[in-house]
Amino acid sequence: FDHGAQYFTIRDGRFRAALETAQADRVIEPWTGALATLPDGNLAALSGGDTTRYVGSPSMNALAKAMAAGLDIQTDAPVEAISGTAGKWFLKIGDRREGPFDWLVLAAPAPQSALLLPDEFTHHGALAKTRMNACFTLMIRQTEDAKLPFAAARVDDPVIGWISRNNSKPERPDEPCLVVNATAKWSDDHLEEPLEDVRRTMLEALQRYIPISPSEAEAATIHRWRYANVDRPAGQAFLLDDVSQLAACGDWCIAGRVEAAFLSAAALGDALKQIVKVAP
Ligand SMILES: Cc1cc2nc3c(=O)[nH]c(=O)nc-3n(C[C@H](O)[C@H](O)[C@H](O)COP(=O)(O)OP(=O)(O)OC[C@H]3O[C@@H](n4cnc5c(N)ncnc54)[C@H](O)[C@@H]3O)c2cc1C
CATH class of the missing domain: 3.50.50.60 (FAD/NAD(P)-binding domain)
Structure with missing residues (x-):
């Protein structure tokens, strides 16, 4: 599951230049397919024209891993305090x-x-004037491909704002799976709620658009991002x-x-x- 950033776009020449090798090595690849808006069901291309949506391949962190190659980096090392002068x-x-x-x-x-x-x-x-929004992400393995007509969808809903079929991205396993993001406002408003309540409410919202079987719902997992979107940079x-x-x-x-x-x-x-x- 790509449970964080879903894709990225390239608008700046410096970013584009920095990604040339990653593109040549297929560490990043365009994500193609249809982008729907729900509930109206309109379809447009995910990539094309001025907007190519890129993803890391075979997972979103492939780009960061490639950029970090050869550097002395410690992971799983949370800094608890800074002291000194x-x-x-x-x-x-x-x-x-x-x-x-x-x-x-x-x-x-x-x-x-x-x-x-x-x-x-x-x-x-x-730092104090910067504002960030939370985001809840729901991840669901589907037992059968629901044959949805889109790779991803923007959703006009009070609870969820985004659905993507993660297996529609390049080099992912074929098993159908969905990544669903709650809206920034709903996530902020429910940030401290028990995760099980959040999970249940997001599943109910999702079922307004996509049928989910009881066993799929049972196995769905949830992740809370405290700092996901930037409200005020x-x-x-x-x-x-x-x-x-x-x-x-x-x-x-x-x-x-x-x-x-x-x-x-x-x-x-x-x-x-x-x-x-x-x-x-
Ligand atoms: C659910 C979700 C969906 C998103 N979708 C998109 C999208 O579709 N397109 C897009 O362009 N962007 C998207 N984003 C935003 C994108 O992920 C961010 O813009 C990007 O990751 C920011 O990078 P960063 O390096 O600034 O911060 P981060 O990626 O947040 O990295 C900060 C790092 O600091 C580490 N850290 C924090 N505290 C400590 C500590 N005390 N000690 C050591 N390490 C610490 C964290 O573990 C983390 O690894 C999304 C984000 C989320 C959460």
């Missing part, structure tokens, strides 16, 4: 303390970066404080899109190259 920062990760680091760059969602960044970071105001491509030697970037600086996350990080990288001396 400018030029000598330490990270608390479980019972480990890592550092000292000259600079720290945080790329977590704005509310999580705000909690971690020390008080001396001068851009706490910009920071309005600056990145936040950099060269006195404390702390910086932050992410999609929330610009817009809630994969391309925006790339552009924020790329712009911050350019700025850091001007001020940080990297040992030869």
Whole structure:
């Protein structure tokens, strides 16, 4: 299941250039098929004209994995706290303390970066004014292909806003499966509700459009994203404080899109190259 970003588009020349190798290596591929609007059932092409919708292949994280190749990256290492002073920062990760680091760059969602960044970071105001929306994602394995006429659908419904047939994406297993996203408003309004209640309400909403058997409903799983969409971006491509030697970037600086996350990080990288001396 691709339970996070569903696809991405390329509008910026820098993003396009950065993806040339990934495209040639088929790490990303266009997602083709029909895009429906429900409940009216109108159909349009998912990709074509100015809008090609790309997906990672064979899964959405393929692109990030390709970009990370050869880099020293630790995963499953949540940073719990930052301590130290400018030029000598330490990270608390479980019972480990890592550092000292000259600079720290945080790329977590704005509310999580705000909690971690020390008080001396001068851009706490910009972090605080950023607003992100939640999103609930429902994942369903279908025992039989419902032979839907679309690969994905935008839904005009108070509860759910998006349905995609994940197996319609390139290089995915053939077994039919659906990914359903709740709307940003409904997700925010029900953020702290028990997940079982959320799951049941989303299944009821889905059945207004697609028949789901009791066994499919029983096995459906739910994921809560606390920070999924960007409601109000920071309005600056990145936040950099060269006195404390702390910086932050992410999609929330610009817009809630994969391309925006790339552009924020790329712009911050350019700025850091001007001020940080990297040992030869
Ligand atoms: C359900 C859903 C559907 C979406 N659909 C689309 C779409 O169709 N098209 C599109 O363009 N975009 C879509 N998006 C948005 C897209 O996923 C984001 O724009 C993109 O992932 C943002 O990238 P990022 O690197 O800024 O942040 P993220 O992808 O959020 O990455 C932040 C990382 O920081 C890590 N982190 C957080 N706190 C800590 C900590 N304390 N220590 C260590 N690590 C930490 C997190 O684990 C995470 O890996 C969707 C998002 C969601 C949730």
